[in-house]
Amino acid sequence: MxxxxxxxxxxxxxxxxxxxxxxxxxxxxxxxxxxxxxxxxxxxxxxxxxxAIIDHDAVGLPMTAFVSIKPIDPAAPDDAPDRLAHLSSIEACHSVAGDESYILKVRVASPVALEELLQQIRESANVSTRTTVVLSTPYEHRPPSLSEEPLSSPGDL
Incomplete structure (x- = not known):
């Protein structure tokens, strides 16, 4: 570029x-x-x-959490993103390396709403969950540093 x-x-x-x-x-x-x-x-x-960057507190979604998921049955099809797409509280779904298959970023109104969402995630995708609640976000939506050429492009991998 x-x-x-x-x-x-x-x-x-x-x-x-x-x-x-x-x-x-x-x-x-x-x-x-x-x-x-x-x-x-x-x-x-x-x-x-x-x-647009939304002020989640202002729209009634002050609670952010990261939910790691892994299938209960490792032999089951890897279709969790499709099974969870209907849950609008899931802001992002990232495929990851490690013990879990995906990490979800979720935004909800309250601890009760988080508990309900976790139940929906477990039932919809037949997964176990591990949840980390965000206490504060010092920064987010930072622009990338583009001062140098990347070592490789996605097409090179």
Whole structure:
């Protein structure tokens, strides 16, 4: 990736609503050149979308937890993500190495709601769970450091 594209991606990661005019000022390009580069980055899938960052306390979801899951029957099909997709309290599902198969990031209104969600997760995916409740989040949604080329790309693996 060219250095100027890295700069554009970094700026948009910090502020997804940054205007083309402001991007042009920050990069030294014309507005039309920035617009073309952003569209090209979108088309290549480097920029996959733009999202609002929600204040979860303000919308009644102050409790965050990480739920590690593993199948009760190791011979069962690995379809937990599909079985859990209907549970909107699950914000993210990560396949992981180690004892567990997946780690889920969940957001709920209360300990009672977390307990209910854990029961739904266990029943829906036939898994055991291990839960870590988040006490505070010093930072989240940090933009990546794109100052250097990665050692390998996903296609190289």
């Amino acid at each position: 060219e250095e100027i594209d890295r700069r554009i991606v970094t700026l948009l990661a910090e502020d997804g609503r940054m205007s083309f005019t402001d991007l042009a000022k920050e990069t030294g390009l014309s507005v039309s050149a920035v617009h073309q580069r952003v569209r090209r980055l979108e088309k290549r899938g480097v920029l996959r979308g733009y999202a």
